[in-house]
Amino acid sequence: MEKDKGKITLKDVARMAGVSRGTVDRVLHNRGDVSKRSYDNVMRVIKDIGYEPNIYASILAHDQNRSVVLLLPSYHTGEYWEMAARGAEQAKAYARTFNVSIETVLYDQYDIDSFREACIQLLGLSPAAVVLAPVFRNETAVLTAVLRERGIPYSYVDTKLEEDGYLTFYGMPMYKSGYLCAELLFDSIASVPEAADQMKVALIRIERDRNRKSDPTATRREGFFDYMTEHYPDVEIRSVFINPRDPESIVGTLSAFFTANPGITHVAMFNSRIHLIAPALEILRAGDMPRAVGFDNLDGNLAALRRGSIRYLITQHTDEQTRLAVNSLVDYLVLNKEPERRDNYMHMDILSRNNVDDY
Amino acid sequence: MEKDKGKITLKDVARMAGVSRGTVDRVLHNRGDVSKRSYDNVMRVIKDIGYEPNIYASILAHDQNRSVVLLLPSYHTGEYWEMAARGAEQAKAYARTFNVSIETVLYDQYDIDSFREACIQLLGLSPAAVVLAPVFRNETAVLTAVLRERGIPYSYVDTKLEEDGYLTFYGMPMYKSGYLCAELLFDSIASVPEAADQMKVALIRIERDRNRKSDPTATRREGFFDYMTEHYPDVEIRSVFINPRDPESIVGTLSAFFTANPGITHVAMFNSRIHLIAPALEILRAGDMPRAVGFDNLDGNLAALRRGSIRYLITQHTDEQTRLAVNSLVDYLVLNKEPERRDNYMHMDILSRNNVDDY
DNA sequence: ACGGTTTCCGTGCGCGCGCACGGCGAATTG
DNA sequence: CAATTCGCCGTGCGCGCGCACGGAAACCGT
Numbered sequence: 001m002e003k004d005k006g007k008i009t010l011k012d013v014a015r016m017a018g019v020s021r022g023t024v025d026r027v028l029h030n031r032g033d034v035s036k037r038s039y040d041n042v043m044r045v046i047k048d049i050g051y052e053p054n055i056y057a058s059i060l061a062h063d064q065n066r067s068v069v070l071l072l073p074s075y076h077t078g079e080y081w082e083m084a085a086r087g088a089e090q091a092k093a094y095a096r097t098f099n100v101s102i103e104t105v106l107y108d109q110y111d112i113d114s115f116r117e118a119c120i121q122l123l124g125l126s127p128a129a130v131v132l133a134p135v136f137r138n139e140t141a142v143l144t145a146v147l148r149e150r151g152i153p154y155s156y157v158d159t160k161l162e163e164d165g166y167l168t169f170y171g172m173p174m175y176k177s178g179y180l181c182a183e184l185l186f187d188s189i190a191s192v193p194e195a196a197d198q199m200k201v202a203l204i205r206i207e208r209d210r211n212r213k214s215d216p217t218a219t220r221r222e223g224f225f226d227y228m229t230e231h232y233p234d235v236e237i238r239s240v241f242i243n244p245r246d247p248e249s250i251v252g253t254l255s256a257f258f259t260a261n262p263g264i265t266h267v268a269m270f271n272s273r274i275h276l277i278a279p280a281l282e283i284l285r286a287g288d289m290p291r292a293v294g295f296d297n298l299d300g301n302l303a304a305l306r307r308g309s310i311r312y313l314i315t316q317h318t319d320e321q322t323r324l325a326v327n328s329l330v331d332y333l334v335l336n337k338e339p340e341r342r343d344n345y346m347h348m349d350i351l352s353r354n355n356v357d358d359y
Numbered sequence: 360m361e362k363d364k365g366k367i368t369l370k371d372v373a374r375m376a377g378v379s380r381g382t383v384d385r386v387l388h389n390r391g392d393v394s395k396r397s398y399d400n401v402m403r404v405i406k407d408i409g410y411e412p413n414i415y416a417s418i419l420a421h422d423q424n425r426s427v428v429l430l431l432p433s434y435h436t437g438e439y440w441e442m443a444a445r446g447a448e449q450a451k452a453y454a455r456t457f458n459v460s461i462e463t464v465l466y467d468q469y470d471i472d473s474f475r476e477a478c479i480q481l482l483g484l485s486p487a488a489v490v491l492a493p494v495f496r497n498e499t500a501v502l503t504a505v506l507r508e509r510g511i512p513y514s515y516v517d518t519k520l521e522e523d524g525y526l527t528f529y530g531m532p533m534y535k536s537g538y539l540c541a542e543l544l545f546d547s548i549a550s551v552p553e554a555a556d557q558m559k560v561a562l563i564r565i566e567r568d569r570n571r572k573s574d575p576t577a578t579r580r581e582g583f584f585d586y587m588t589e590h591y592p593d594v595e596i597r598s599v600f601i602n603p604r605d606p607e608s609i610v611g612t613l614s615a616f617f618t619a620n621p622g623i624t625h626v627a628m629f630n631s632r633i634h635l636i637a638p639a640l641e642i643l644r645a646g647d648m649p650r651a652v653g654f655d656n657l658d659g660n661l662a663a664l665r666r667g668s669i670r671y672l673i674t675q676h677t678d679e680q681t682r683l684a685v686n687s688l689v690d691y692l693v694l695n696k697e698p699e700r701r702d703n704y705m706h707m708d709i710l711s712r713n714n715v716d717d718y
Numbered sequence: 719a720c721g722g723t724t725t726c727c728g729t730g731c732g733c734g735c736g737c738a739c740g741g742c743g744a745a746t747t748g
Numbered sequence: 749c750a751a752t753t754c755g756c757c758g759t760g761c762g763c764g765c766g767c768a769c770g771g772a773a774a775c776c777g778t
Contacts, residue, residue, distance in 0.1 A: 007422075009764055020728045025766065033726060055456075057764030060415040060733050063366075097414055097694060173717060180713040190670075191547035191624060191650060192554045199550065265550060291550060311549075314714075335456060345717045350709035354539040355673075358532060358704045368734055379758045384736065392756060416734030419763050 008051050016049070017041040028053070055335060059099070066128035067101040068329050070322070071118060071143075073109035073135060078300050080272040080318065081109075084133065084157065087322030094327055098334045100128070102326065109135045119143045129329040130154040131322065134161055153332055155325040158318065159216070166342070168328040172316035173345045177295070178223025178270065180348060184312045185266050185293045186232060193232075201228075201237045202257070202290070204269040204277055210241055217270035220295075224268065238264070244276055251280045258284055267292040275300030278309040297351065297359065305356055313351040321346055367410050375408070376400040387412070414694060418458060425487035426460045427688050429681070430477060430502075432468035432494060437659050439631040439677065440468075443492065443516065446681030453686055457693040459487070461685065468494045478502045488688035489513040490681065493520055512691055514684040517677065518575070525701070527687040531675035532704045536654070537582025537629065539707060543671045544625050544652045545591060560587075560596045561616070561649070563628040563636055569600055576629040579654075583627065597623075603635055610639045617643055626651040634659030637668040656710065656718065664715055672710040680705055 010028075014021045019038050026034050027042040034042075045051070070088050075081035085104065092102045103125055107118035115136050122130065123146065130147060132154055134140035144165060147154050153167045160169040189195045203224075209215045228235060240257040242250050254277065258264060267290045269277065274294025278301075281289060289309060294301060297315040304310045324344065331337040351359065369387075373380045378397050385393045386401040393401075404410070429447050434440035444463065451461045462484055466477035474495050481489065482505065489506060491513055493499035499520060506513050507524045519528040548554045568574045587594060599616040601609050613636060617623060626649045628636065633653025637660075640648060648668060653660060656674040663669045683703065690696040710718065 007764090011764080021765085022728055022767085023726085026727090029766085031767095035726060038726080054419070054764050056415040056419040056458075057733090058766075060413070060419055060735090060763090061765045061767085063733055063766095096411075099413070099415070176713060176716065180711065183711065183713055187546050188550035189547075191558065192551045195551045195554075347708075347717045348714040349706075350711065350714060352539065352542065352709065354535060354542055355707040355709060357535070358706045366734090370734080380735085381737085381758055382756085385757090388736085390737095394756060397756080413734050416763090417736075419733090419765090420735040420737085422736095422763055 007054075008049055010051075010053065013042065013045050013049070013051050017045040059334065065101075066099075066333055067103055067125065068095060068129045068131065068326055068333075069122050069125050069127035070102065070104045070131040070326070071122055072104060072106055072131075072133050074106035078275075078298055080296060080298065081133075083296070083298070083318040084322045087319035088131075088326060090319065091323045091326035091330075094323075095330050098330055100330050100334065103127070112136055112139060115139050127152060128333055129167075131325045131329065132156050133158045135159075137161060153329060155329055157321045157325045160343075167332055168325055168339045168342055168344060170321035170325045170344045170346060172321075172348065174217075174219040175223040177314055177316070177348055178220035178225075179227045180223075180350075181220070181268055181270070181293050181295070181314055182224045182227035182231075184314070184350065185268055185291060186228075186235075188266075188291050188311075196232045196235055198263075199232070199235050199265045200261070200263050201235060201266045201268065202261070202264045203237060203239045204254075204267060204274070205239055205241050206271060206273070207241045207243045209271075220270045224270070242277065244273055247276060250277060251283060254280045255284055264290050266290055269294045272296035272298055272301070274310060274313075275304050278304035278307070282307070282309050297349075302351075302356055302359070305351060305353055308353060311352070313356075315349045315351055317346050317349065366413075367408055369410075369412065372401065372404050372408070372410050376404040418693065422458070424458070424460070425692055426462055426484065427454060427488045427490065427685055427692075428481050428484050428486035429461065429463045429490040429685070430481055431463060431465055431490075431492050433465035437634075437657055439655060439657065440492075442655070442657070442677040443681045446678035447490075447685060449678065450682045450685035450689075453682075454689050457689055459689050459693065462486070471495055471498060474498050486511060487692055488526075490684045490688065491515050492517045494518075496520060512688060514688055516680045516684045519702075526691055527684055527698045527701055527703060529680035529684045529703045529705060531680075531707065533576070533578040534582040536673055536675070536707055537579035537584075538586045539582075539709075540579070540627055540629070540652050540654070540673055541583045541586035541590075543673070543709065544627055544650060545587075545594075547625075547650050547670075555591045555594055557622075558591070558594050558624045559620070559622050560594060560625045560627065561620070561623045562596060562598045563613075563626060563633070564598055564600050565630060565632070566600045566602045579629045583629070601636065603632055606635060609636060610642060613639045614643055623649050625649055628653045631655035631657055631660070633669060633672075634663050637663035637666070641666070641668050656708075661710075661715055661718070664710060664712055667712060670711065672715075674708045674710055676705050676708065 010021055010024050014024045017024065019042060023034060023038055024042050026032065027039055072084050073081045075085065088102055088104055095102050105118045105122045108114040116139060130152060132140060134156060140161060144154060148165045155167050156169040158171055160166065160171065189199065228237065238261050240253065242253050272295055274292065275298060281292065292310045293312045294310055295314050297313060301310065301313055305313055328339045369380055369383050373383045376383065378401060382393055382397055383401050385391065386398055431443050432440045447461055447463055454461050464477045464481045467473040475498060489511060491499060493515060503513060503524060512526045514527040515525055516529050518530060519525065548558065587596065597620050599612065601612050631654055633651065634657060640651065651669045652671045653669055654673050656672060660669065660672055664672055687698045
């Protein structure tokens, strides 16, 4: 494209503008102490010959110690937010090639005070940029106000607030994911739609979400129901609530449910925890496994997929989201690169037993 | 994690190892002229304190004009290899942050002489690294021999030769992709397997491949047949050959085929060109569209997917493959980073009408 | 005319590393 | 034993830029 041969340097610009390197430098950084005449000269030369600073020399001379801090919900092994942490780990490799370090601050997503503390801790780290998963919306708004005031760029992952101070957002299209879930579930009778009247669906939900007003999967459920209404309006759909904190109880809960609701042929679960019910299905329905579709590539889910107790997983790449969010901030910080898109809805992957291996 | 404050430099290593900067440098680059004693000392210190070179200083001092050259089949808009070129374009962004430029040399994949010429042209560019799509296997072997002799690292995309001089390979698991194709195609009767005896499959193939001994999709077809034998041994499978150079003829060919073979319910195509037959299906089978599954995310294929004339596409991310191959070479050149894996079989994406939007 | 500001500008140093050059002691050779 | 070679090593320069320092005009008031 452009000739890299006779690389144009700041010195060249200085010479061509009839000034010194220092003056060009002052112009480039709007640092004042430059006469209008010199300023114009320099600017003209820069435009004319298309000078671009050498970022390596710049960074080397600068030698800053930037760090990107992630603010995420804490997690146990195998849980949803672990994937985000994994993505952060991957981003580290990229960041460290730019001498940017990555730190993570965790909070309890069910304890607003821990979030407040985490915010204070985060600011104490004096981050060069921040990645947020905004579970507590009001408190997050407070934090981002501070960040904006301090000129610290930040990005959202998973969910975003409706404001426009953020650099990027990486998330999943929730409504569509529910729609897709229904489609995959009922693709099993696509060639014989008249079989629909023998089909019956169980939606597995979390006990705690039953009375929760802000269920994060509500939109997804909406997409699911819309698909069903459009394509299979007469199929029966039942909900059953399990308690994820007490895995022992799940077999019992489902056993009672299947007895009370015979003929369940399809199972769906809208959060990331379908791995919790896979063993129960294997025990209770070994003979005639219902077709099950769930979300997210947790290790437990992938294992169940491989065992055959789950037919499809729809994944949103939480790790990728985090990785890309960090990278966008690093690019912005180091290379002055504006992101291509502010809002990035990630592609949903469909995982089956036969394409999970090279995942 | 590590303290970035007192950044460890090459000079520190030298001091701690009781040698000079030059010696450390020689060790780092395996440049010889170092006594075993000094070598061991330096290596130990490096391990101990976890020294990592500052790439900015490194690149700045280096200031070479390396270029990575891609050797790919030429293409028209909307064809398979265009995706590889697109991936190269994306890699450019990454490469340029390291002052590495990307060049592409194209050849006619049906003309061996053009390949030979391309090889000469490539060597004339004195590349720092090369990415290859080895259509002509024998000639490619000749080229790679030269590259090895000159110490130029290279990577394969799409296909590889069975040798072990390459740095990385990025491709798709072909057998599995065929297996997956069959599964997706017949998932439509998964809940009512007894419907299988009313199903009939058409495999659309390319006229030119009929007598070709090295059909690149042969392995894929094998996976497909294995799945069918295992799960639906009695389903009828018919092949029909079309001429992609004469799109006008396709409707006629398929029309005759459907007449001769009534009751086709499923259609599969193992190369990237299923977009060629989508219009024909829309015309000939508007009333009862067969279920069609194809490969690769060509724009034409995606459009047909959106229109509903294709049910699923299995994609192998040719663009990603190329991008990653280039990146692995850049990392190797600039950062001395060995690739994590030599052979990288890419994940296969399943695309349906409902997850294609954010692709 | 002279001291004191203000405005504007040039120069030198250092960031950490790659590499060429030259040097020094020990081994080898005639 | 002197001359040469060889193995090993240290030093200096430059990559392009940021920034601090100091200095030269120009301007001002007395």
